[in-house]
Amino acid sequence: MELRISLPLLASIGPLIFALWVTVGVAGAAASGRGRVSILGSGSSFIYPQMSAWIPEFTRMNPDVVVNYNPTGSGTGQKQFFAHLVDFAASDPPLTRDAWLRHRGRVIQMPVVLGAVVVTYNLPGGEGLRLDGRALALMYKGRLRYWDDPLMRELNPGVELPHREIVAVHRSDSSGTTNVFTFFLHKAAPDEWPTDLVGKSVEWPVDSKGNGVGAKGNQGVTQVIMSTPYSIGYVELSYALENGLPMAKIRNADGQFVLPSQESIREAARNSFPLMPRSPLDDYSLDLDALVYAPGGKSYPITSFVHLILWTRYEPGKAEALRRFIRFVNTEGQGMIVRGYAPIPEEIRAVNLKAAGLIKP
Amino acid sequence: MDARDLKEKIFLAGAALLSLLAVLPVFHVLLSVIWNGLGVLMEAGPSFLTGVPPPPNGGLGGIAPSLAGTLLLAVLSSLLGIPLSLFAAIFAVEFPDNPLAKGVRVLSKALLEIPSVVVGMLIYAVVVVPMGRFSMLAGSLALAIMMIPYVTTYVEQALEGVPFTYREAGFALGLSRPRVVFDILVGIARRGILTGILIGFAKVLGETAPLLFTLGRDRYNVPLGPLDYGDSISLLIFDYAQTPYANMHRVAWGAALVLTALFLIIFLVSRRLTEEVFL
Secondary structure, three states: OOOEOOHHHHHHHHHHHHHHHHHHHHHHHHHHOOOOEEEEEEEOOOOHHHHHHHHHHHHHHOOOEEEEEEEOOHHHHHHHHHOOOOOEEEEOOOOOHHHHHHOOOOEEEEEEEEEEEEEEEEOOOOOOOEEOHHHHHHHHHOOOOEOOOHHHHHHOOOOOOOOOEOEEEEEOOOOHHHHHHHHHHHHHOOOOOOHHHOOOOOOOHHHHOOOEEEEOHHHHHHHHHHHOOOEEEEEEHHHHHHOOOOEOEEEOOOOOEEOOOHHHHHHHHHHHHHHOOOOOOOOOOOHHHHHOOOOOOOOOOOEEEEEEEEEOEOOHHHHHHHHHHHHHHHOHHHHHOOEOEEOOOHHHHHHHHHHHHHOEO | OOHHHHHHHHHHHHHHHHHHHHHHHHHHHHHHHHHHHHHHHHHHOOHHHHOOOOOOOOOOOOOHHHHHHHHHHHHHHHHHHHHHHHHHHHHHHHOOOOHHHHHHHHHHHHHOOOOHHHHHHHHHHHHHHHHOOOOHHHHHHHHHHHHHHHHHHHHHHHHHOOOHHHHHHHHHOOOOHHHHHHHHHHHHOHHHHHHHHHHHHHHHHOOOHHHHOOOEOOOOOOOOOOOOOEOOHHHHHHHHHOOOOHHHHHHHHHHHHHHHHHHHHHHHHHHHHHHHOEO
16 A cells, blocks of 8 residues: 655644644633533642542532642642632641732632641561650650660550660651641750751651661652561551551640541640631631641641642632532532541531632632 | 773773663563552552542542643644644744744644643633633643643754655645645654654643643543543642552552553554554
């Protein structure tokens, strides 16, 4: 079979078709205005699985709306939100006070789901570990080096602790998980863990002692701990649950040792409520301070929020769609929380629902 | 057996062993994709190609919007990228002394090494931010830029490989310059040109980084218009592999197998085409 084609002609057709596609598509979109309202969010990768559970259910209930979410990271999400590329952002940390002041009255924030950072370990022959902020701070400073350290024995009566060196695993990449964990260390043991060791990526003192190991992502830390006997580390609750890792009981502000669970996480949020904002228009920048190491005997102390960030003004179709999405997230949505997250308590939902009345065309 | 035979045997065995070592990782990747992906495809059935992705711990669902997005993006970026590369390469080979042509040659080779995420950021700054939205248009432009240096370089090399005597013969027959170039040179170099085109096509099929900040990742609707958000299989794999949920990992493996199958199809088609098409 012989096929003869004029190459210049053939090659010119390509860009023509492309141009036609763009013109017809843009003109068509402008003319018809589209049947369905399309909403796009961007930000926290931590909340992505929960969003993947919410979005199909929400669009099933609201067939005239399309919602999508890009897990780009909390910081990127905020940038894209302020550049008006996306309609809402999801962010582990709330807006800083400065950012909130710049957009005061025009920007809405709300915590929509809770997560927890758990301390997991690989201790052959030992389980049911109990830890407090001081012991963890000393481990990550490299000053508590052995599993059978007197402090560890005092915390864990009855647990057989070997005379082995502790390998302290931490994140090597910048991470909200590290921020929450180091913030907890500072709040629970301020003498041992100063503020300059709090942040998304820190200079871990244990590394200079040779007993620290960095790993990328929650997945990386999980892998290192599973394959390294006598190691300890911190990951998001969902990674510990899905991989069947042991979780340590952590001493909370009331001196009780508490396992991470939906109940103990929600309890922490409930006990933080007196210090939480009362309107979605308020400054949320200190809410992690209220939530981490919250009072209450049943509160799990290393807990964090994920926030939605929205504008108060949208074009009419989007305003209505986002109002419905906010109502959904704070009502039905809280009944379909994925394993590894916890629903927010009723008190906070009631504050969040005020946002539906604040969004206007 | 004398010493020379022995030396040769040792050398051959060494060479074979080393080449095996070189291709081993490739086979390992290929086999683990097939091993992990096949079970997913068998369990999910044809709906893996027609359904939408599942929630965490919620079965397997499908990857239809991402699959459609990947194919559409590859076709759209080729419509733009391949003709541009063809003409750029022909220009660079036909007018080697022209300063612009020299620039084309240098640039196309330099751009081969450009990190793909930079192309993504460029389109983000130049197209996405001014338009105020992520879109299929932005994604296909990013991929077109990705493919141009590859295709241009391959086509240049294919054209340069044609012996000068064929050109002389063409002119001796009284053919005009365009006819010599398009009928004789391109015809003789067609295998190399097609290979370059298909490598460019395959290249954009698997790209992730240029799409991270251009596409909008709509995983539930098949994209059609230039302003629609879109998704690609590579982005889906990228996002799902990072979640802790086993079913999402399995969807990512299944998607990886689909992508691998697309590559295989392209290369089989390209083998057939180079044997049959006369340009």
